Amino acid sequence: MCRADRAGGCGSSQIVFNDQAETGPGEGGCTLKLSExxxxxxxxxxxxxxxxxxxxxxxxxxxxxxxxxxxxxxxxELQKEEALDQKIRNKIVSYKRTIPEGSNEWHILYQRFQREEKTRKGSA
Structure with missing residues (x-):
């Protein structure tokens, strides 16, 4: 769990292999980077x-x-988390009005959608 998860969540994890560039989720998110x-x-x-x-x-x-x-x-498991993260981010971006990534509202929506998806898949 990263600091942002403890403080309200960002929920992003990625596999970053030694030969790959870092591809963090952007402002307000955090990434679990695990090399090979x-x-x-x-x-x-x-x-x-x-x-x-x-x-x-x-x-x-x-x-x-x-x-x-x-x-x-x-x-x-990290690939599943990465796909879930992208799905949630796409949901948030699809809102009519722009919700700035990293804002309290963004984190609340992220957590809510994450809970919903995990409940739907039976992993909550």
Whole structure:
């Protein structure tokens, strides 16, 4: 959760790989940037904790495949969040009057649409 989310929300996440330029959401938003290296590091930490706590048992040979699956889940979920973010932003932009991004009204609408979308998809 970024500072803006704690303060009222911006709700943006993006995957930014090492060879890509930063493409933040614009004024008033925040972005969760995860490089390939960061996702790999997190997948190692997650699998290490799962194994340490005895939640699963596997051969050492199977660990790379498990880490790859964890990385795949990260990327998939971040892509879903990115698509949701774009859908919400498009909804806000479609209003007749201009609502400045970063304003209180913009954040309130963003949160409301985000809740609605997540409720509709059953992930709220």
């Amino acid at each position: 290296d960061r996702i790999s590091h997190l997948s190692h930490l997650i699998l290490d904790q799962i194994l340490e706590q005895g939640l699963i048992f596997m051969k050492e040979d199977d660990e790379p495949a498990a880490r790859a699956e964890i990385r795949k889940v990260f990327v998939t």
